[in-house]
Amino acid sequence: MVTAQSKETEKYNVIGTRPIRHDGVDKVTGAAQYGADLNLPGMLAGRVLRSPHAHARIVSIDTSRAEALDGVLAVITNADFPRASDEVIDTGEGSAQLNWVLDNVIASDKVLYKGHAVAAVAATDHHIAEDALELIEVEYELQPPVLSVRDAMVDGSPLLHNSLHTRRMDGSQSDNPSNTASHLQFTKGDLDDGFADADVIIEREFETSMAHQGYIEPHNGSAYYRADGTLDVWTSTQGAFVVRDSVAPLLQLSPSQVKVTPMEIGGGFGGKIPVYLEPLAALLSQKTGRPVKLTMNREEVLLATGPTSGTYMRVRMGAKRDGTITAADVHLAFEAGAYPGSPVGAGAMCALAPYDIPNQRIDGYDVVVNKPKTAAYRAPGAPQSEFATESVLNELAEELGLDPLEMRLQNACVEGAQRADGFTYGVIGNVECLQAAQDSPHWQSELEGPNRGRGIAQGFWFNIGFESSAYAQVNGDGTVPLVLGSTDIGGTRASIAMQLAETLGISAEDVRPHVVDTNSVGYTQVTGGSRTTFAGGWAAYECAMDIRRQMEERAAALWECGAADVAYGDDAIIRGPADEDGNDRQFTFKELAGQLAASGGHIVGRADVNKTSSGPAFATHIVDVEVDPDTGKVDVLRYTAVQDAGTAIHPAYVEGQMQGGVAQGVGMALNEEYYYDESGDLKNASLLDYRMPTALDLPMIDSIIVEVPNPGHPYGVRGVGEVPIIPPAPAVRAAIANAIGVHMTELPMSPRAILDATVLGGD
Amino acid sequence: MASEHIVVSCTINGEQQVFLANQRDSLLEALRDRIGLTGAKEGCNNGNCGACCVNMDGRIVNSCLVMAAECEGAEIRTVEGLASGDQLSPLQNAFLEQAALQCGICTPGFLVAAEALLEQNPDPTEHEIRYWLAGNLCRCTGYDQNIKAVQQAAGQSVI
Numbered sequence: 001m002v003t004a005q006s007k008e009t010e011k012y013n014v015i016g017t018r019p020i021r022h023d024g025v026d027k028v029t030g031a032a033q034y035g036a037d038l039n040l041p042g043m044l045a046g047r048v049l050r051s052p053h054a055h056a057r058i059v060s061i062d063t064s065r066a067e068a069l070d071g072v073l074a075v076i077t078n079a080d081f082p083r084a085s086d087e088v089i090d091t092g093e094g095s096a097q098l099n100w101v102l103d104n105v106i107a108s109d110k111v112l113y114k115g116h117a118v119a120a121v122a123a124t125d126h127h128i129a130e131d132a133l134e135l136i137e138v139e140y141e142l143q144p145p146v147l148s149v150r151d152a153m154v155d156g157s158p159l160l161h162n163s164l165h166t167r168r169m170d171g172s173q174s175d176n177p178s179n180t181a182s183h184l185q186f187t188k189g190d191l192d193d194g195f196a197d198a199d200v201i202i203e204r205e206f207e208t209s210m211a212h213q214g215y216i217e218p219h220n221g222s223a224y225y226r227a228d229g230t231l232d233v234w235t236s237t238q239g240a241f242v243v244r245d246s247v248a249p250l251l252q253l254s255p256s257q258v259k260v261t262p263m264e265i266g267g268g269f270g271g272k273i274p275v276y277l278e279p280l281a282a283l284l285s286q287k288t289g290r291p292v293k294l295t296m297n298r299e300e301v302l303l304a305t306g307p308t309s310g311t312y313m314r315v316r317m318g319a320k321r322d323g324t325i326t327a328a329d330v331h332l333a334f335e336a337g338a339y340p341g342s343p344v345g346a347g348a349m350c351a352l353a354p355y356d357i358p359n360q361r362i363d364g365y366d367v368v369v370n371k372p373k374t375a376a377y378r379a380p381g382a383p384q385s386e387f388a389t390e391s392v393l394n395e396l397a398e399e400l401g402l403d404p405l406e407m408r409l410q411n412a413c414v415e416g417a418q419r420a421d422g423f424t425y426g427v428i429g430n431v432e433c434l435q436a437a438q439d440s441p442h443w444q445s446e447l448e449g450p451n452r453g454r455g456i457a458q459g460f461w462f463n464i465g466f467e468s469s470a471y472a473q474v475n476g477d478g479t480v481p482l483v484l485g486s487t488d489i490g491g492t493r494a495s496i497a498m499q500l501a502e503t504l505g506i507s508a509e510d511v512r513p514h515v516v517d518t519n520s521v522g523y524t525q526v527t528g529g530s531r532t533t534f535a536g537g538w539a540a541y542e543c544a545m546d547i548r549r550q551m552e553e554r555a556a557a558l559w560e561c562g563a564a565d566v567a568y569g570d571d572a573i574i575r576g577p578a579d580e581d582g583n584d585r586q587f588t589f590k591e592l593a594g595q596l597a598a599s600g601g602h603i604v605g606r607a608d609v610n611k612t613s614s615g616p617a618f619a620t621h622i623v624d625v626e627v628d629p630d631t632g633k634v635d636v637l638r639y640t641a642v643q644d645a646g647t648a649i650h651p652a653y654v655e656g657q658m659q660g661g662v663a664q665g666v667g668m669a670l671n672e673e674y675y676y677d678e679s680g681d682l683k684n685a686s687l688l689d690y691r692m693p694t695a696l697d698l699p700m701i702d703s704i705i706v707e708v709p710n711p712g713h714p715y716g717v718r719g720v721g722e723v724p725i726i727p728p729a730p731a732v733r734a735a736i737a738n739a740i741g742v743h744m745t746e747l748p749m750s751p752r753a754i755l756d757a758t759v760l761g762g763d
Numbered sequence: 764m765a766s767e768h769i770v771v772s773c774t775i776n777g778e779q780q781v782f783l784a785n786q787r788d789s790l791l792e793a794l795r796d797r798i799g800l801t802g803a804k805e806g807c808n809n810g811n812c813g814a815c816c817v818n819m820d821g822r823i824v825n826s827c828l829v830m831a832a833e834c835e836g837a838e839i840r841t842v843e844g845l846a847s848g849d850q851l852s853p854l855q856n857a858f859l860e861q862a863a864l865q866c867g868i869c870t871p872g873f874l875v876a877a878e879a880l881l882e883q884n885p886d887p888t889e890h891e892i893r894y895w896l897a898g899n900l901c902r903c904t905g906y907d908q909n910i911k912a913v914q915q916a917a918g919q920s921v922i
Contacts, residue, residue: 020859027867028855030802030842034868037801127787214902216806216814217868266804266868267902298807490865490903652862652908659905660865687811687900695906696897700889 035220035236045126046294051111054680056140071128092273112338115303145680152179181340186420194327194359198318208747209673217266221277224291239526270376306375337373347381353460379722390730429644429708455734459726463719465611469522470539478590485524499537503544505572530719542607615718621727632754646718665728776844784831793831802842813899842871863912865903
């Protein structure tokens with residue numbers, strides 16, 4: 001592993017080091033409390049009845065036999081919830097109509113995917129709750145399922161929602177109802193001129209399957225509604241405030257009546273932003289007066305939570321003989337699942353983001369189908385759209401006989417380049433990543449052997465800030481408890497605490513970060529979009545600066561001088577003017593901390609930030625594969641991931657994010673797919689058949705951290721989590737093409753797909 | 764419904780335990796719901812993910828696939844039994860030092876499985892570690908740091 005440290009980071013004391021994470025001991029001893037680990041006195045167990053059909057009208061639900069079962073305390077359906085309006089609420093990485101949020105939590109008049117919740121039960125024991133589900137009688141009237149975007153977009157297709165019309169960018173709507181919820185378009189230059197300038201034009205169509213985040217912890221949600229109208233919710237969520245602001249309107253409560261405590265979370269990757277079980281637990285608790293815990297099993301997670309979109313995509317790209325890309329036309333149709341809201345917008349903005357292409361058109365369609373409502377999944381939308389564009393770029397390089405890395409360098413966006421959506425880049429590390437990849441031992445090595453090939457691809461993600469909060473007190477011994485609203489999904493207690501420590505000039509160990517409930521810290525957006533170390537770190541920086549100001553004021557009071565004459569240094573020495581005898585006056589942080597209580601009271605630092613700026617991140621990946629021509633199985637032999645982290649706060653966790661992103665991207669490339677039959681039944685709803693990479697499927701993943709500090713952040717941070725999932729699929733595709741001369745057009749490139757493309761002709 | 768319940772006595776992390784289990788309880792459910800040891804996690808409840816794995820009479824088992832009733836007289840070791848007082852085991856320390864966890868949900872299973880590996884094979888190759896741990900899914904790390912943590916605990920040099 002190599003870290004190309006910038007000169008900027010050498011000046012730091014804490015940033016760039018690798019302390020043991022603060023929550024580490026609890027997580028290696030089994031003491032950490034995840035959502036399902038919660039047990040309260042009198043707690044009931046809940047279970048959810050789910051639709052066996054992909055598309056059906058609910059004629060009737062009879063819960064009487066279930067209610068009569070010994071040990072059952074409540075059975076609820078959609079009809080037990082207050083009527084939800086069509087107001088649009090913030091759902092974390094997006095927004096949605098409240099009535100559709102409710103209908104996805106528990107179906108109203110129609111079920112729209114297999115696994116759609118229909119009823120929920122609370123009982124004294126989960127075995128009884130399971131027995132009760134079998135006693136609920138639901139009569140369905142089947143409707144034809146719509147299972148692909150291309151079928152869904154055809155005129156005359158069965159409609160999922162009679163009230164849904166296509167929304168266009170100018171705000172207008174289609175006259176007729178449609179499965180296409182929205183159409184967006186970004187353009188730049190003149191497409192016809194661009195293609196006229198091209199010497200070579202390549203057009204390809206791609207289809208990708210739905211894929212799941214695959215977090216190891218299933219969803220859970222517990223709630224306790226009290227007679228005074230207050231509601232406690234405990235859940236493994238990426239955004240406690242989003243849960244509060246979803247549950248409260250669904251139960252027609254004020255946000256101040258609802259307190260959400262984020263439990264430890266066993267992975268999320270975007271999938272643990274929406275509410276599923278929490279509103280059901282809340283209503284069941286309201287009905288029974290007792291705390292209720294609901295958990296999903298794995299089949300429910302795969303059937304009924306939010307995978308990422310399957311897609312149909314078409315890319316046409318043209319280049320001059322020297323490799324200059326002159327034009328690109330990108331068509332993206334994304335499955336939203338049962339309700340509008342696929343990540344096609346982000347996918348469209350990312351599609352050509354690494355390249356300065358003068359003439360572009362990117363069309364995006366958000367399309368409802370009878371599959372689960374999609375949720376965010378690591379760089380939502382980008383793994384699909386960039387798979388399509390990177391793949392065509394690789395084919396152009398091949399056609400022109402050019403080095404695909406050189407061709408990327410030739411067309412790379414640099415500072416000042418503008419994307420088709422209008423965003424203009426500041427300081428970015430796009431070229432630096434490509435250069436580091438070019439210099440890497442991997443790219444410099446020769447690959448030998450039959451059926452082996454090498455591929456490369458680039459990736460881009462935004463990393464936008466938004467709201468974060470950090471409150472910290474100064475203890476008399478100089479330690480600093482820090483409270484945060486950001487769920488710690490992969491080490492952000494440490495990465496945020498380190499930025500506070502750096503600013504105060506103390507050690508990472510002297511900061512004690514805690515993730516707290518929604519009543520105990522300021523509003524904090526979700527842990528997602530690679531925003532947490534970026535925006536949370538910014539809040540920590542400002543919180544520490546607030547402490548520094550207050551400590552200067554306190555020292556001034558003690559020294560009886562003006563605060564302007566006191567300076568808190570980056571070495572955590574507070575220096576004042578010389579005393580009457582000409583002696584220097586100073587406090588260490590610990591010395592002054594020890595005097596706070598007796599000199600006017602303790603100090604609390606506070607910062608609530610809302611940063612709408614971003615820290616664009618780029619990545620370059622290189623992969624070697626070997627294809628077994630008899631089975632179609634692809635083995636990854638060697639992998640190198642290069643990425644601009646801006647500043648790597650805790651390099652070990654940056655490497656972990658890069659390697660974890662690669663593993664998910666390789667899974668998406670080679671194995672992971674939602675496999676539906678024609679009735680809309682998901683045939684592989686288990687972790688045996690939904691095949692995620694194991695330790696045996698992967699080699700060591702070499703990670704090269706490039707640091708081009710983000711000038712829009714106090715410590716130069718860019719988000720790191722999202723971008724590494726993007727390049728694996730197109731890089732693996734290029735490696736397969738290099739190995740066996742076949743250009744795949746679908747994801748995953750499973751053994752079945754490769755045999756289809758080779759033995760059965762294909763490409 | 765007393766007839767649905769059975770008394771089970773076994774040794775868990777060196778302590779004698781007697782508990783009342785529902786006949787339908789798995790060992791995982793008994794550990795978590797009856798005894799209050801929530802270190803073993805449910806990831807799939809059908810033996811595919813390894814988050815619930817515990818050591819039972821010297822063998823690694825997915826506790827979701829063992830019935831509580833089968834545990835009469837068994838010796839069971841869970842993640843809660845790895846440390847001695849406030850002294851972490853070498854594997855636990857190696858997982859912290861190698862940053863071999865992100866969300867931490869799979870970590871108990873990895874630690875229990877890796878400990879059993881090193882008991883049987885104190886100097887495993889990288890391939891042997893990967894093969895042994897292939898029954899434990901991790902979705903966060905990409906496995907590099909987990910493998911390196913096991914190598915560190917085995918006293919091997921780690922790059």
